[in-house]
Amino acid sequence: MAPDNKKTEAPVKVNWQLARSMVEPLYAGQCLETGEPRMSHADGMASILRGIRDDDELIAAAYLSSVQDYLKNPEEWIEKSFGGKVLELCTDLQRLMKLSEQARSSNKEANAASQPEKLRKMLLAMCGDLRVVLLRLASRLQTLRWFVMHPSDDAKIYAAETLQLYSPLANRLGIWQMKWELEDLSLRFTRPEVYQEIVRHLDASRAERLAFVQQAVTKIRSLLAAHHIRGEVSGRSKHIYSIWLKMERKHLPFERLFDLRALRVIVDTVEQCYEVLSILNENFTAIQSEYDDYIAHPKPNGYRSLHTVVKASNGLPVEIQIRTREMHEFAELGFAAHWRYKEAGNSLGVNSAEEQKVVWLRQLLAWHSDVEPPRAPGVEDDLIYALTPMGRVVELAANSTPVDFAYMVHTQLGHRCRGAKVNGAIVPLTHKLKTGDTVEIIAAKSGGPSQDWMNPELGFAAMARTRGKVRTWFNQLHLQEQIARGRDELDTELARLGKSTYNLESLAKTLGFESVDDLCLTIAKDEISNRAIEAVVVPQTQKKAADEPVIPVKPAQPRAHHDNGQILVAGVGSLLTQLAKCCHPVPPDEIVGFVSRGRGVVVHRADCPNVKNLMEQSKERLIEVSWGEAPEDTLYPMEILVLARDRIGLLKDVTDVFIRLKINITNVNTQTVKNVARLKFGVEVAGAALMQQALKEILEVKGVISAHRS
Template sequence: MVYVAQSHSHLIHDANPDWQAWLTSIAEGRREEELVLLHRSLAFAEAFYAGKSVAGGVGLMQHTLGTAAIVASMHLDHEAIAAAVLHAVPDCDATGLARIVEAFGPAVAQLVDGVARMGQIREYPTADDASAGKGEQMEGLRKMLLAMVEDIRVVLIKLAKRTQTMRALVLVDEKTRHDMARETQDIFAPLASRLGVWQIKWELEDLSFRYLEPELYKKIAQLLDERRVDRERYIQEVLSQLKDELARNGVHAEVNGRPKHIYSIYRKMKRKKVDFSEVYDVRAVRVLVEDLKDCYTALGVVHSIWQPIPGEFDDYIAHPKGNFYRSLHTAVIGPEDKALEVQIRTDEMHQHAEMGVAAHWRYKEGGKQDARFGKKIAWLRQILEWKEDIHDAGDLMERFKTELFHDTVYVLTPQGKVVSLTAEATPLDFAYHIHTDLGHRCRGAKVDGNIMPLNHRLQNGQRVEILAAKEGGPSRDWLNPVLGYIKSPRARAKIRHWFKYQHYQEDAGRGREMLEREAHRLGVELPPLDKLARTFSFTRPEDFLAALGRGNVTLRQIAVLLREPGEVRGPSTAPQRAAAPRHSGG
C-alpha cells in the first residue's frame, strides 16, 4: 500500500479550496482510505458549522480545523483527527452524535462523545487561590477527568481543543480570558505535563501566564531579548557542537534540548527567589549516556568546551534528591557568552525520572506523591511514546483504551469538591466518606439532580447530594451484601460501630447500677470513678461503666478490686477482651 502524500493529490485537488492546505499538511504517511474518511468528516462538519463561530468571532470550522491540525501533529490516528473535526457537531444539533455513529461508526462517535463529557469541566467550580486545599481540589479534578474517559485519545483531543482556544483568547472579553486562562493553568497544562505532551504543556502554560500576569509576562519576554525562533536556533547550534565533541571523545550519547519557556522561567524565579540574571537554565540541554562513567566523561567534555559558572554544579548522582532523582546539573557560559544549563544522566536514570518515583510532574509541582496513580500515568506515557511505532490502527485503539482508572470513581459534592471513592461506590458510601453522622442520618440521595436509590452505582463526574433526617441511625439492611448498599469497608465498619454502641448510655447506666449494687453487697465504699476506670485502662469513666454494663468488664473483677482497695491505683488489671455474660447484679 502506498503511503506518500503524492498518491492522494486527487483527493486534495477535489476538496473545497479552504480545506486543501489543511489536507496537504496532514496527508503525508496516511493511507488513501484514511484521507477519504477525513475528507468525509470535513464535508459532514461543514453542514453543521456553516455560519457559526466560537467566542471571539472565530469561525467554528476554522476552530475545529486548528484543533484537528494539533491532533495530527501529535501523530494520532485518522479516527482521532476525524473526531477532532467533528467534536462540535453534538453542540450544533441534538441528533448530531447519532448521525456521527451512522456516518462514521461507533469508534469515531465514542471519541466525540468523550470530548463532550470532558467538556463538563466548565461546570465544576474551582477553589480560589487563597482558599485552603486548592491544590488537592485541582488534583482531584485532573484525576477525575482522566477517569471519565475510556480512551486516552479523548484527553489528547481535549488538550488540542484547549490549545486552539487559547491561541485565539486575545479576541474575547477580559473576564472570559482570565477564567479560561486560570482553568487552563490549573487543570489542562498539568494534565499535558502528566502525559508527557511537552509541546502542548509549554504552550498552554505560556499562554495562560500571558493572560493572567500580562505585565510579568512582558517583562520576562523583554529580558530574554530574543524571539523563540532565535532561542531554538541557539539550542540547535549548541547541540551540534556538543554532539561532535562527545563523539570525538568516544562518548555515545543522545543529546537534545529546548529553550526554557517564559512560564517555567517565572516559576524558577519564584521558587528560588532569584532575579532573572540568576536563572542559568534559560537555555538548557540534556545528555543521555549509556553508563555511569560516561556521565562524568561527558561532564568533563562540557567543561572543556565552555567555562563553568561557579557554584552552579550539582551532583545528584552521588547525592540523589529525596525522591531518588539522579542526574548531573551544570551551568556554563555557552556560545555568544550566554548562560546554558546542561543535564547529564544515563538512560536508566532518565527513565526513572520520567516514569518512576521521581516523575517530572511531581518534582515540578511539588505536590503529594500518589504511587499508585503515578504508575498509571507512567503506563499512559509509554502508550503515547509507542504510538509512532504501532502501525496497526486496531492494535493502537486497544492500547489506548485503558482500564487503569477503573478502580476508583470520582464524584462531586453539591459545592463542586471532588471526592474519590472505591469503584462501584453508592450514595451511602459517599455520605459516610463526607461525615460519619451524615451517613447515619442518610435517607435518600440526588444524583445529578435526580432522586436515586441508595444502592445506585455512582459514575465518574456525577454530582451527589445527600438527603438526611435531622436525627436517626443506619438500617441493618445496609450491612446485607446482597442488597448492595455499601461498597467501602470503611463505611461498613462505621455502621457496625454504630450498632455496637447505639445503647451506650443505656449500658453506662446499667454499669453504674451494677457497680453501686456490688459495692453495697460487699459493704465497701466506692473509690473515685476515674481511678477505677484507669485501673481497667479506660481514660473516661463513662467508657468504663458502659463496658461494665455490656459485660466486657465482669463483676468478679470489680469484687476483687473492691475487697482490696490498695489495688485501685493504676492500670494493673486489664479488662477481659471477650464479652462476658451480663449479670443482673446482687
C-alpha cells in the same frame, strides 16, 4: 437451502477528511462563545492532534464533537458513519465541555467550594476513552491561540482555568509539547506585564545566548565524536512560564537568572547516557547540587532523563539534559506516544491496553491532587480515589483501608477479604490508602469478616458504612444460629408429642407467626412454651374443657386458700400436700401425687407434662390422690392465657369479664408479637366451673383468638 440474509457487520473505516467535509456546511457561519468560528476551531484542534498522534478516530472526533448542536439524532449518525469509538469520544468531550462551563460559572459566583467536586466529576468522565483528554487539551490550546489573535476580556478567565486544571493535567501525562504552550499563553493573559517583561529580556539577550549555546554545542559534539558516541546535541529554549516560576520561587530578578542557557543530548542507549555524563564531568566543572538522575528514579508521570548543570569556560552555568531517543519521544508527547488500542495488527492485545489504562488513570488521579487548592494545616481531603486492577475508579473516605475498598467494590468481596496488595506490594489490612493507589484484594472462597473490623480503634475500617456491613453480617449470623436452635427445640417437642410430620407452616400461622423462622426464633428466645405448641398440634378430645391442652408459662406467685384436708392420699392419713405450680390443678381435675423431698406430696394434674416425665424417671414416687371436701370459700390459683389480635382497649375488655364474674386477678403480663397480643392472667377461682364460664365469655370478646388454662 435458503440463503442466509444475516450479514456480519464490518467495522467502520474512519476517514477524518470525510468528517471534515460533512461538518463544514453545518458549521458555516457558526461561532463558539469565545467568538471563534466553529470550523476554524475544529481545524486548529486537528492540526494540534496530528502533531501528537496520527489517529484517524481522534482527528475525526475533533471535527464531529459539536454536531450534537445541529443534528436531530447525532449519536445515531456518528455511530453509523464513523463507529462507536468516535461517538464515545464526542460524547465524553461534550460532557467535559459542560463541566468546564459549570466550573467557570462557579468561579464567577466566587463559589470556590464547588471546584473540587467539579474536578472529581471531570476525572470520572475522562475514564471512558483515554484519548478524550487529548481532545480537551487540544481544544483549550486552540482557544488560547485564538485569543492571541483576537483579544477578549474572557481570555483571562480561560487562562486562569487552564493553569488550574489543564496544564497540570498535561504535565501529569507528560505532554510537555502542549504543557509549555498552555502555560506560556495562560501567563500572557493572566499576567500580561510579567509576560511582556520576560519577553523583552529574552529578546535583548538573545544574540549573546545563541552565541554561547552554539559554542557549547560545538564543544560537546567534538567530545562525543572523540569517544565514538553517536548523538544529537542541540540548544533548547527556556519557556517563559518556567522562567517566571523560578523568579517567583527564588525571589530573583531576570538579570540574576544564570541558567537560561540549556542544552539537550540525545543518544541511543541508557549506557551511553551515563557515559556522556562522565565525559561532561571530566571536561566541565559540575554543580553537584543540581544533578538529578530521573533514569534510575523516574518522575511520577514517567519522565526519564539525566539532568546536570556545569560551568562553561567563561564561568556561566549551562543546563544539560541527557536522554535516549525513546525517552525524548516520551518527554515530548508523554503517554500519548505510547497509548495503544485493541486494533487489527496490535500485537499487545487486551492485557497491555488494560495495563496502560491503569497507568493513565493513576496519572489522572495524581493530577486531581495537583490542582486542589492549598489547605490549612491539619485539614485533609474528605475523599480519595483508588483503582481496581482492571482500572475501575473507587471513591472512598479519607484514611480508608483495603477493607473499606473491598466493601465498596462488593459486599461479598468485603466479607471474604483476607489480604491486599497496594501497587503490587502486600500490605496489612490497616494500611491507609492514598489517591492513585491500585488495590488488589486477596479473598477467600468462603467465610466471613472478623469482629475486629467493627472496632474503629483497631484501624481496620475507617468508614462507618464498612463497619455497618460487618455488624449486619454478624447480626444475621446470630439470627440464623437462634433460628437453628429454635428449630431443634421444635423438632424435639414435636417428636415427643408424636407429631414429627406436622405441617410447620400451618403451626406457625395458627400461633400468629408469618413464617416458620419467626416461630423458631421465638422458641429460641423462650418467648413461647412447649404447651403452646401442644395446644395446636394435639387434637381436641371429648375430655372436659378443664383437661384441654393449654399454654403454660411461668406463673407469678399466686395466693391459694386451701388446707391439706382437701387432698386425700390413698391408704395414708393426712399428709403435707401442696398444689403444683406448673399445672395449677382445680377440682374436679384428675390429679396424681408426687412424693417430693422436703415438700411433702406435690399434687399435679394427671395430664401435666411433668407427670409424664416423672413416670419415666421416678415412677415409684407417684401415688394416688383425690379431691376431698373443702370449705366453700376455698380459692384455687390458676393462670389463663389469652391470644388475641392486638387493639386499643383489649386488656380492659378482657379484665371486665373477670370483674363481672367476681374473679380476683392477682397479676397480669402482656406481650405483643407480630400484632398478636398474649395476655397472661393470674387469678383465683372457686372451681373449674367458674373458670370455664370465664373462658367462654373471654372467647366472645372482640378479637380474641383463644383462651386456655395455663
